[in-house]
Amino acid sequence: MDLLFVADPLETFKTYKDSTFAMMREAARRGHRLHACEPADLVWLRGGRVVARQARTLVLTGDVGGAGGAGGAGGVGDSPAWFEVIATAELALADVDAVLMRKDPPFDSEYFYATHLLQQAEREGAKVFNKPSALRDHPEKLAILEFPQFIPPTLVTRSAAAVRAFHAEHGDIILKPLDGMGGMGIFRVGADGLNLGAIIETLNQDGAQTLMVQRYLPAITQGDKRILVIGGEPVPFCLARIPQGGEVRGNLAAGGKGVAQPLSERDFAIAHAIGPTLAARGLLLVGLDVIGDSLTEINVTSPTCFQEITDQTGFDVAARFVDALTAGLST
Incomplete structure (x- = not known):
C-alpha cells in the first residue's frame, strides 16, 4: 500500500x-510505501484534485536516534538519520491507498482549513483517517x-x-x-478561591473566550490515564500520566511520569460504550483521557x-493500528 502521512515536519x-x-515503522516493516507532507503542502486548483505539492517518499534507515536529528531543507539526501528521502514530487491524495492526518494540535484555523481540503480529497476518492468531518465534529x-x-x-x-457559582458549589x-x-x-482553584x-480574566478575556470548568478529581494523583481506542476497540493497557512535584497536570509535556497499566473494569466500560460510536463516525484512532x-x-x-x-507492556500498539487501518481500507 501507499500511505501518505500529513504531519508536522x-x-x-x-x-x-x-x-x-x-x-x-510498522507500516514499513510490512512492506508498505511511505510518503509524507505537511498541511501547508496541500493544494487544490479548479479542474484538478487535492495534491500534496511537496510529498516526500521515504525509506526508514533503522537509526531512530533521539530527537529526530538536525536535517535540512528536505531534499533528496538531506534528512535526519532516521529516514532518507528518495523522491520529492507532487502527489494526488486520491492516488494513495490511505491518507493519515497526524498533524499535532492545536486545532487552529489552519488545521480547520486543512480538514476541508482533506474532505475535498475524499470526494475525489481518497480515504482519510481520521475522517476530516469527524475531526471537526469532535473538539477534544x-x-x-x-x-x-x-x-x-x-x-x-463565557x-x-x-x-x-460553580466554584461556590464544588469548592x-x-x-x-x-x-x-x-x-x-490549566489552573486549579481550591476552596479559598485564591x-x-x-484566572477567569486570563482565560475568559472579559467574556470573549469560552472556557471549561470541572470539579477537581483527587484521583489525578494516580494519573491521568490515556486509553487508546483503535477501530472501536480499546487497547488493553493505558498510560497513566502521573503529576510530578507540585504539578496538578499529568501531561507528559508538563513533566508528568508515564506508567503503563492494565485497563480497569471502569476503563473498559467507558471505552466499550464510546468506542464503537466514534469508530462508526470515521474515527479510527481515539485517545480517551480518564481520571479515576x-x-x-x-x-x-x-x-x-x-x-x-508498547515499551512497558510488550503490547504492540502500532501493529494493532496498522491491522485496523488495513481492515478499514477493505470496507
Whole structure:
C-alpha cells in the first residue's frame, strides 16, 4: 500500500516516543510505501484534485536516534538519520491507498482549513483517517458533552458569574481553555478561591473566550490515564500520566511520569460504550483521557502514547493500528 502521512515536519520528530513514527515503522516493516507532507503542502486548483505539492517518499534507515536529528531543507539526501528521502514530487491524495492526518494540535484555523481540503480529497476518492468531518465534529474538550454519564461535574461558559457559582458549589475546581494542548493553560482553584478572578480574566478575556470548568478529581494523583481506542476497540493497557512535584497536570509535556497499566473494569466500560460510536463516525484512532472513574477529554487529532505502552507492556500498539487501518481500507 501507499500511505501518505500529513504531519508536522519530520525533522522535529522525537522518534524514541513519537506515535506517528511508530505507525511508519510498522507500516514499513510490512512492506508498505511511505510518503509524507505537511498541511501547508496541500493544494487544490479548479479542474484538478487535492495534491500534496511537496510529498516526500521515504525509506526508514533503522537509526531512530533521539530527537529526530538536525536535517535540512528536505531534499533528496538531506534528512535526519532516521529516514532518507528518495523522491520529492507532487502527489494526488486520491492516488494513495490511505491518507493519515497526524498533524499535532492545536486545532487552529489552519488545521480547520486543512480538514476541508482533506474532505475535498475524499470526494475525489481518497480515504482519510481520521475522517476530516469527524475531526471537526469532535473538539477534544467538548466531545465529552455527548457522554455526560461518564464525566465529572462540568461547566462550559463565557460567564464569569457562572464560573464563580460553580466554584461556590464544588469548592475545588479545574479551569482550562478549550483550545489548549499538553496541559497548557490549566489552573486549579481550591476552596479559598485564591486568584479565581485573575484566572477567569486570563482565560475568559472579559467574556470573549469560552472556557471549561470541572470539579477537581483527587484521583489525578494516580494519573491521568490515556486509553487508546483503535477501530472501536480499546487497547488493553493505558498510560497513566502521573503529576510530578507540585504539578496538578499529568501531561507528559508538563513533566508528568508515564506508567503503563492494565485497563480497569471502569476503563473498559467507558471505552466499550464510546468506542464503537466514534469508530462508526470515521474515527479510527481515539485517545480517551480518564481520571479515576471519570472521562475528561476525547482526543482525536493526533493521539499518542503508542511507544510508551508498547515499551512497558510488550503490547504492540502500532501493529494493532496498522491491522485496523488495513481492515478499514477493505470496507
